[in-house]
Amino acid sequence: MAQVLSPLPGTFYTKPSPEAEVFKSEGAAVAVGDTIALVEVMKTFIEIKSEIAGTFTSYLIEDGTPVQAGQALAEVAG
């Protein structure tokens, strides 16, 4: 099990837009470089990409909540 960490502080989103589906659902395949989530800061949305390949387990925090740098955002089973 590996965690995807936020490289920066901001607001966390699990979807590319409010109406869209989440980037990854439980059981989805994850490849290195896949976008897992977004963090918004300074009017910029930063794509959070997976550094490992595996199977998506879950998001660890809720859509739309504040995050800090280094905080775990999601889990991927390698």
Next chain:
Amino acid sequence: MTLKIKNPGLATSIQDLGRIGYFHLGIPIGGAMDRYALRAANMLVGNDEGAACLEAVFMGPEIEFTETATVAVTGAELPIKVDGEIQDSWSSFVVKAGQTLSFGFLQSGARIYIAVSGGITTPEALGSRSTYPIGALGGVEGRAIQAGDELPTGGTQGAGAGRTVADSLRRKPDTPARLRVLPGLYWHRLTDEAGAAFFEDEWKVAPEADRMGYRFKGGRPLEFVDREQPFGAGADPSNIVDGCYSYGSIQVPGGTEPIVLHRDAVSGGGYFTLGAIISADMDLIGQLQPHTPVKFEKVDMDQSLAARRDRKAMLERIRQDLS
């Protein structure tokens, strides 16, 4: 000597002490958000205090050095690595030719200043190397740095490793951050209750805060004194007949979210400003992360000038320690 940018970070830009003398033409001073940290970084490596550095926000860049240089990183706490080996912040260290400077996850603060001996020597625009992206001035072709950029430096060896700024002289915001405010020309537009509430409430830094303005959320909406709308002012009670803005001035569009104008400020407009953050506390704003709690504290002109003297005295102590 050049700095090869392998990864730029989020919005890393070249900054010095700014472009003085063009605000009346709408071109802001720009320069380091935390000037104190930039001056300290330059002193540590043996540069002039106003030499151009890299300002990185929330995330550090990854930089390969083509020649050996003295380096210092001040401001936020963001673990510093040279070929993976951790270095102390607010201290000078040596990066050898071929080595790579990189960073870990942000621990506290918001912005780091990376000084390299000899300074960054990209061309000046209107007397400064500071990057002002909206006006496409300074920096690298007027923009933030990108992967593949090669930044020229003065190429000196610098002051060498092991110089450090004492803990007591590393200026950082408290929790909650305390920002001192001098009430201004339009203070009379607020009701007494609203004026008191502004200072009583705890505010939080909004995620959209950037070099132009730092926005705050979470306090009670401001209420305004009734008025007859002046000719040329908008209908909203937070509107005025257009006026000049100062650095640090606090506008509150619609009375809901205060915005402190910072180094890349607009020079004028049609919102009332309730006052200004004192000059001594502007650097602290540059170190605030989104969602950081903040209290505004009312001060008078004497207290503002005393705070400015205190900050100058701290800088002078760093100068003495490193001379």
